[in-house]
Amino acid sequence: MKSVNKSEVRECxxxxxxxxxSKELREKVVSAWTMALEQTSxxxxxxxxxxxxxxxxxxxxxxxxxxxxxxxxxxxxxxxFSVNMDTLIAGALCHDIxxxxxxxxxxxxxxxxxxxxxxxxxxxxxxxxxxxxxNAGLSLEIVHIVGSHSVxxxxxxxxxxxxxxxxxxxxxxxxxxxxxxxxxxxxxxxxEQKEMY
Numbered sequence: 001m002k003s004v005n006k007s008e009v010r011e012c013x014x015x016x017x018x019x020x021x022s023k024e025l026r027e028k029v030v031s032a033w034t035m036a037l038e039q040t041s042x043x044x045x046x047x048x049x050x051x052x053x054x055x056x057x058x059x060x061x062x063x064x065x066x067x068x069x070x071x072x073x074x075x076x077x078x079x080x081f082s083v084n085m086d087t088l089i090a091g092a093l094c095h096d097i098x099x100x101x102x103x104x105x106x107x108x109x110x111x112x113x114x115x116x117x118x119x120x121x122x123x124x125x126x127x128x129x130x131x132x133x134x135n136a137g138l139s140l141e142i143v144h145i146v147g148s149h150s151v152x153x154x155x156x157x158x159x160x161x162x163x164x165x166x167x168x169x170x171x172x173x174x175x176x177x178x179x180x181x182x183x184x185x186x187x188x189x190x191x192e193q194k195e196m197y
Contacts, residue, residue, distance in 0.1 A: 032136030091145030097128025
């Protein structure tokens with residue numbers, strides 16, 4: 001198994017990771033991402049691309065910032081509103097921790113050749129991400145966020161923190177998709193918008 005630089009992983013998750021008050025939890029988040037990357041052909045979160053030229057590092061940081069913003073906005077109106085911010089931030093930073101597995105070119109080639117045996121993909125990122133989060137020693141609350149943030153979460157009752165991360169993820173792609181859509185309306189005469197999360 002190859003080695004991944006933990007300092008580089010920490011840097012890719014900064015500054016949002018610094019909002020986790022527990023140093024131990026911050027290190028578990030870094031270790032979980034390191035573990036996820038070590039099992040694939042990706043070296044870091046910047047080399048793992050999402051959609052429209054956005055790196056996974058940019059995406060998870062953006063979703064985390066949106067999730068924090070949602071909590072702050074609700075607290076402004078309802079001061080008694082309360083969530084576990086460490087759980088929320090760690091869950092948001094880790095929500096796509098299964099993406100290295102799902103997007104690994106070697107896995108994609110294998111699944112494409114053997115899709116009737118393996119499925120294509122064999123596991124989606126939210127399911128594999130829950131596996132990584134469990135193995136990294138993250139709490140069940142954080143594992144739940146990872147496993148339920150995507151379409152698979154429609155079959156569960158999401159916790160409050162998981163619901164916030166789910167909607168933050170959706171907002172991230174809807175807003176960026178709309179910006180891309182508006183740009184392309186003028187350049188190409190229209191573009192089909194897809195669900196990307």
